[in-house]
Amino acid sequence: xxxxxxxxxxxxxxxxxxKENCRPDGRELGEFRATTVNIGSITTADGSALxxxxxxxxxxxxxxxxxxxxxxxxxxxxxxxxxxLPSLCSTRFRSGPPxxxxxxxxxxxxxxxxxxxxxxKEDLCIANGKLxxxxxxxxxxxxxxxxxxxxxxxxxxxxxxxxxxxxxxINEETGLSEVNLKQKNPLIIRKHPVATSFAIFDxxxxxxxxxxxxxxxxxxxxxxxxxxxxxxxxxxxxxxSPLTGAKLxxxxxxxxxxxxxxxxxxxxxxxxxxxx
Numbered sequence: 360x361x362x363x364x365x366x367x368x369x370x371x372x373x374x375x376x377x378k379e380n381c382r383p384d385g386r387e388l389g390e391f392r393a394t395t396v397n398i399g400s401i402t403t404a405d406g407s408a409l410x411x412x413x414x415x416x417x418x419x420x421x422x423x424x425x426x427x428x429x430x431x432x433x434x435x436x437x438x439x440x441x442x443x444l445p446s447l448c449s450t451r452f453r454s455g456p457p458x459x460x461x462x463x464x465x466x467x468x469x470x471x472x473x474x475x476x477x478x479x480k481e482d483l484c485i486a487n488g489k490l491x492x493x494x495x496x497x498x499x500x501x502x503x504x505x506x507x508x509x510x511x512x513x514x515x516x517x518x519x520x521x522x523x524x525x526x527x528x529i530n531e532e533t534g535l536s537e538v539n540l541k542q543k544n545p546l547i548i549r550k551h552p553v554a555t556s557f558a559i560f561d562x563x564x565x566x567x568x569x570x571x572x573x574x575x576x577x578x579x580x581x582x583x584x585x586x587x588x589x590x591x592x593x594x595x596x597x598x599x600s601p602l603t604g605a606k607l608x609x610x611x612x613x614x615x616x617x618x619x620x621x622x623x624x625x626x627x628x629x630x631x632x633x634x635x
Contacts, residue, residue: 369572369576370576373573373576374560374561377560377564377566382566382573388564388565388566388567389566389567390567390568391412391567391568391617391620392412392413392414392415392568392570393411393413394410394411394412394513394620394621394624395410395411396408396409396410396411396513396514396624396625396628397409397410398518398520398521398625398628398629398632399521399632400418401418401420404420404422404518405421405422405423405522405523406421406518406519406520406521406522406523406546407419407420407421407518407521408513408514408515408516408517408518408520408521409514410510410513410514410517411510412506412509412510412513413504413505413506413568414502414504414570415500415502415503415504415505415506415507415510416448416500416501416502416510417498417500417510417511417513417514418498418499418501418514419496419497419498419499419511419514419515419517419518420496420497420499420518421494421495421496421497421518421519421521421522422494422495422497423492423493423494423495423522423524424492424493424495425485425490425491425492425493425527425538426490426491426492426493427488427489427490427491428487428489428490428491432480433484433487433488434484434487434488435480435481435483435484435491436480436481436483436484436491436492436493436494437480437483437491437492437493437494438472438478438480438483438493438494438496439493439494439495439496440468440469440472440496440498440515441465441495441496441498442461442464442465442468442498442499442500442507442511443457443461443497443498443499443500444457444458444460444461444464444500444503444507445499445500447501448500448501448502448503449500449502449503449504449571451503451571452503460507463597464498464507464508464511467508467511467512467595468498468512468515470593470595471512471515471552471554471584471592471593472515474584474592474593475550475552475586475592475593476549476550477516477519477548477549477550477551477552478519478546478547478548479547479549482546482547485527485536486529489529490529490536492524494519494522496515496518496519498511498514498515503571504570504571505568505569505570505571505572505573505574506556506568506569506574508554508556508582508595509554509555509556509568509582511554512552512553512554513553513554513621516548516551516552516553516621516625517625517628519546519548520545520546520548520625520629521629522545522546523543523544523545524543524544524545524546525538525539525540525542525543526538526539526542526543526544527539550586550587550592551586551587551618551622551625552584552585552586552592553584553585553586553614553617553618553621553622554582554583554584555567555568555582555583555584555585555610555613555614555617555618556568556569556580556581556582556583557569557580557581557582557583557613558573558574558577558579558580559577559578559579559580559581559599559600559602560576560577561578562578562579562600562601563606565606565609565610567613567617577599578599578600579596579598579599579600579601579602580597580599581594581595581596581602581607581610582594582595582596583611583613583614584614585614585618586618587618587622589615589618591611594607
């Protein structure tokens with residue numbers, strides 16, 4: 360009977376749970392799904408991480424290449440993020456060129472990198488005006504069940520913390536670069552941005568870490584990104600229901616708490632990995 364009611368009136372079905380301050384999957388309104396992270400899963404990448412947020416599964420691989428820096432920023436390298444939502448992760452996506460949601464997610468990740476200063480691009484420069492690192496950050500969704508932005512930002516951060524770059528010098532006589540694969544150094548991670556997403560129900564009620572079903576039924580979504588010091592890096596609000604100042608402050612407070620949880624989880628996993 361409950362299944363039939365959920366099929367016919369999905370929104371009303373959800374409202375009955377929300378009135379009791381819980382959700383159909385048993386979570387409280389401010390509770391995240393179980394979160395796990397596996398670092399260094401792709402051996403062919405320079406850094407990688409697999410993140411599971413409930414059923415939502417995302418993998419991030421970082422590949423480093425050498426290139427000449429741009430003329431207008433001769434002392435900076437590049438970070439190029441790309442989010443893929445292939446048809447294998449959900450029936451809502453089609454094969455072919457990236458859809459609107461994938462493009463929006465890629466832009467969100469690019470904004471997080473820029474606004475949070477997770478890595479100083481100057482740190483990627485090897486020789487001013489001559490040589491710099493390019494970090495290609497490919498984020499691929501393997502299983503989509505909502506909240507792709509939180510999972511993608513988490514996977515990116517964990518993968519960057521796993522990156523080891525070889526030592527590179529430029530031979531003064533030949534002008535060619537020389538790569539020493541035996542001497543590798545980790546990236547300097549200056550900030551740890553963490554995203555926390557909320558779905559808005561009936562213009563007033565906020566629930567954290569929405570599933571795909573909850574996102575479809577919601578009247579809006581908002582994603583808050585904070586750093587180590589509790590500072591706001593960005594607010595991503597793609598239309599939908601407006602938020603009052605008080606509600607937004609509630610979101611920021613929850614986001615700061617979530618940041619501590621994620622940072623603790625990453626540190627624990629990195630500590631458990633034995634140095635190679």
